[in-house]
Amino acid sequence: MSHNAIFKLPESMSTDLDKINQDFFWKKSNTEKCLTMVSWDKVCHLKRMGGLGLLETKVVNKAFLCKLSWRYLTEPNNFGVKNIRAKYPLTLNFFTSIYKCNDSWL
Numbered sequence: 001m002s003h004n005a006i007f008k009l010p011e012s013m014s015t016d017l018d019k020i021n022q023d024f025f026w027k028k029s030n031t032e033k034c035l036t037m038v039s040w041d042k043v044c045h046l047k048r049m050g051g052l053g054l055l056e057t058k059v060v061n062k063a064f065l066c067k068l069s070w071r072y073l074t075e076p077n078n079f080g081v082k083n084i085r086a087k088y089p090l091t092l093n094f095f096t097s098i099y100k101c102n103d104s105w106l
Contacts, residue, residue, distance in 0.1 A: 006064075006065075006068055008061065008062075008065060009057065009058065009061045011058070013057075014056070014057040014058040014061065015057075017057040018040070018056055018057050021054065021057075022036075022040055025043070044056055069094075072084060072085075072094070073094060088103060
């Protein structure tokens, strides 16, 4: 289980990471302003739709969290899942559980 996949990134961090990616593609240097010919949303389209197939950070982060949730539901003997279950024992159904503000995003 990858540790980079268990935290929901703040919206501001996702935006900052996407900005770094945009600057990498659009800028010639750190000091020069850039003129973009295509919107970032179009760059992030699938290749078959004319984009480069890049993914937005918040989408990737959500996918990692969903993958971890799926693993939680389907692989009870997984070491990482056992640790999460030990820390956050469920008394209710997974989908109706109430969480505290300091609980894991899973």
